[in-house]
Amino acid sequence: xxxxxxxxxxxxxxxxxxxxxxxxxxxxxxxxxxxxxxxxxxxxxxxxxxxxxxxxxxxxxxxxxxxxxxxxxxxxxxxxxxxxxxxxxxxxxxxxxxxxxxxxxxxxxxxxxxxxxxxxxxxxxxxxxxxxxxxxxxxxxxxxxxxxxxxxxxxxxxxxxxxxxxxxxxxxxxxxxxxxxxxxxxxxxxxxxxxxxxxxxxxxxxxxxxx
Amino acid sequence: xxxxxxxxxxxxxxxxxxxxxxxxxxxxxxxxxxxxxxxxxxxxxxxxxxxxxxxxxxxxxxxxxxxxxxxxxxxxxxxxxxxxxxxxxxxxxxxxxxxxxxxxxxxxxxxxxxxxxxxxxxxxxxxxxxxxxxxxxxxxxxxxxxxxxxxxxxxxxxxxxxxxxxxxxxxxxxxxxxxxxxxxxxxxxxxxxxxxxxxxxxxxxxxxxxxxxxxxxxxxxxxxxxxxxxxxxxxxxxxx
Numbered sequence: 001x002x003x004x005x006x007x008x009x010x011x012x013x014x015x016x017x018x019x020x021x022x023x024x025x026x027x028x029x030x031x032x033x034x035x036x037x038x039x040x041x042x043x044x045x046x047x048x049x050x051x052x053x054x055x056x057x058x059x060x061x062x063x064x065x066x067x068x069x070x071x072x073x074x075x076x077x078x079x080x081x082x083x084x085x086x087x088x089x090x091x092x093x094x095x096x097x098x099x100x101x102x103x104x105x106x107x108x109x110x111x112x113x114x115x116x117x118x119x120x121x122x123x124x125x126x127x128x129x130x131x132x133x134x135x136x137x138x139x140x141x142x143x144x145x146x147x148x149x150x151x152x153x154x155x156x157x158x159x160x161x162x163x164x165x166x167x168x169x170x171x172x173x174x175x176x177x178x179x180x181x182x183x184x185x186x187x188x189x190x191x192x193x194x195x196x197x198x199x200x201x202x203x204x205x206x207x208x209x210x211x
Numbered sequence: 212x213x214x215x216x217x218x219x220x221x222x223x224x225x226x227x228x229x230x231x232x233x234x235x236x237x238x239x240x241x242x243x244x245x246x247x248x249x250x251x252x253x254x255x256x257x258x259x260x261x262x263x264x265x266x267x268x269x270x271x272x273x274x275x276x277x278x279x280x281x282x283x284x285x286x287x288x289x290x291x292x293x294x295x296x297x298x299x300x301x302x303x304x305x306x307x308x309x310x311x312x313x314x315x316x317x318x319x320x321x322x323x324x325x326x327x328x329x330x331x332x333x334x335x336x337x338x339x340x341x342x343x344x345x346x347x348x349x350x351x352x353x354x355x356x357x358x359x360x361x362x363x364x365x366x367x368x369x370x371x372x373x374x375x376x377x378x379x380x381x382x383x384x385x386x387x388x389x390x391x392x393x394x395x396x397x398x399x400x401x402x403x404x405x406x407x408x409x410x411x412x413x414x415x416x417x418x419x420x421x422x423x424x425x426x427x428x429x430x431x432x433x434x435x436x437x438x439x440x441x442x443x444x445x446x447x448x449x450x451x
Contacts, residue, residue, distance in 0.1 A: 047314065048240040049384050056443040064243060064435035065371075065385040071241040071294070072441040082383055084390040084418075085240070085266070086322040089315025093335060122303060123311065124293030130341065131315030134334040164338035 002145075002173040003190045010035045011188075012101050012142045012171050016042050023047060023092065023132055025102035026070045029142050032101055043079060045097055047128040049088045052080035069128065092128070093135035100136040102129065104143045104167075106157040109204040111167035111179040113141065114159035126162075133163035145172035146201050153177070153184070154203040174198060177206065185209050216377050216426050217406065221248040222255075224400050224428040228365055229253060232260040232285070236321065236363040236392040237275055240266055241294065241438050244385030245274040246367040248402050248430040254281055262286040264321070264363055266314065266388055268298040273436045279307065288361070290314035294438060313341060316358050318391060323360035325394025325423075330359050366396035370419070373403035374410075377424030378417045386418070393423040401427040 003011065005028050013035035016022065023045045024030055033053070036042050044053040046068040053068060054075035062073040091097055106114040113133055117123045133139050146152055153170065170177040175198050176188035184206035186198060195208060218224040235253070239245030250269075253261075254277050261284050268287055269276035278284050279298045286308040292298055301307045312320065313335045323331050332355040336342050346357040368389040371382035379401055381389060393399045401419075406429035 046384070048243070049387050056441045058445045059442040062437060062440055062442060063383070064437050065383045067241065067243050067384055067437075067439070069240075070439060071243070072439040073437060074441075076383070082381075082386055084381075084386050085314070085318040085388045086391045089318050093315050093319075093333065122293075122299050123309075125289065125291030125311050126313050126341075127291040128314040130313035130339065131335045134337070135315075161339045 001190065001192045004173075005031060008142060008171060008173055011176070012140060013037070015099065015101075015140055015169070016040060017098070018042075020098045021045055021051065021091075021096065023097050023100045023136065025100070025129070027103045029101040029103060030070070032142070045088070045091065046074070047088050047092065047132075049083050049085055050076075050080060051083075052077045054080070089128070089131050092131050095135055095137055097132075097136045099138050099140065100132045101140045101142050102132065104141045104152065106152050106154055106159050107141050107167050107170055108154055108157045109183045109206075111165045112157050113139070113162045113167050114157040115162050117160050119159070129162050133166035138168050139166050140169045140171060141167050142171045145174040151201060151203040174201065180207075183207065187211060216421070216424065217375050218426055218428045221252045221402060221428050221430065224402070224426045225249060225252045225256075228398055228400070229256045229258045231258050233258070233365060234262040234264065234363040236264040236366040236396055238265075238366075238368045238387065238389030238392050239269075239274060240384065240387040242270050242273045242436045244369050244381070244387050244389055245269065246369040246402050247274055247433060248428070249367045249400060250274055250277065253283070254278060257283070259283045260285045262288065264288045264361060264392075266290050266317065268292050268295045270295055270436065270438060271297045282306070286310070288312065288317070290317045316341070317361075318388065320358055320361040321388065321391045321395045324362040325391060328360050330357055332357055361395065363396040364398070366392045366399040368393045368399065368401045368419075370401050370403045372405045372407060372412075373401055373424070373427050373429075374407050374412055374421075376409045377401065377421030377427055378409075378412055379403065379419035379424065380412065380416065381418055390419050393419045398425050399423055400425065402430045403427055404430065404432055
């Protein structure tokens, strides 16, 4: 049985370490914020200019001056700091953020990531994704294994790239892949999912080292 | 330039600065921290052929979105434009030229422009369409892209508080692109929610020093738009 979105987020949260500064992308990655193990100190960065992101506000306490990178109203924490966009991306590009967990449209066997545009569709823009994959120490893709029947883990990305050889790990609803120097390595399967199913839903060969 | 930086209205603060085909930087992330009152002056002035530098094109009916609706914009230099349907129509119809930048590259181009740095190398965008047509070089074993510093004729910023010297403080995530933009234009005009006399701020707390601000105007507590209102349920009274 595939992992649910919550279970995927919980699996991704196992990658968090005490003291990490982390940037979460929009979508399933956002759910990781709710899965921080008790007692672990993790600060979430919002690239529009905030470290130490708090939960959504109570109704009536929304503040138009306090939003996350998805433009949602949020709250601050005692540890929060604010800074301008150039400083924010200085943190990202300067390698000060330990981990980014992002969604993807396609990931290739060598860790190329495509997550910002589809030819023929309106280009919405790039946002902070290219900076995150270029600068953050470790990049994890958290996504559905396939999308509407389309294979997303491929030999080579056909969509416009966000970054080249930037993804370290892929966590899907079906399995976990490490991106190694020789290509993908299957390391975990969701309960009841077989290696054959992964093979039929993955567009590139991979090694298997289940643990 | 008048010695007195403070002007009584947004119109007066921009008087003499607006003309067709100019390049304007405008602070804000989405519609958070946008110079809304100054943008309204540009709308009313009717100047056209504008090149706008801003992270986003505003929202439909809010901020820079008004200038697209009024067809005053020739080109937008931004990082993300997905939240404005009217802008999307004009872009798809080829009525507005758009240059997409990675958000950090955009911020750094503005910072560099304000600091007299004409160009810089970055890893961001290497091996992607962003690098096409730009010089590249390898440093420390990785390919880098040469990006140009960015300047404008006019920068519009929104600050929470300003003093009569033009020193500015910002509030929470409404800071965003405002401080770097204040440094990167021939003329910078700031709208502030509250204007105070010099000496009111602890100099250690000032974010934008007054040297970067040519004119400022107090606009009071303005009605701010929220694009994504997200809340969580309150705990029950018994638990609180």
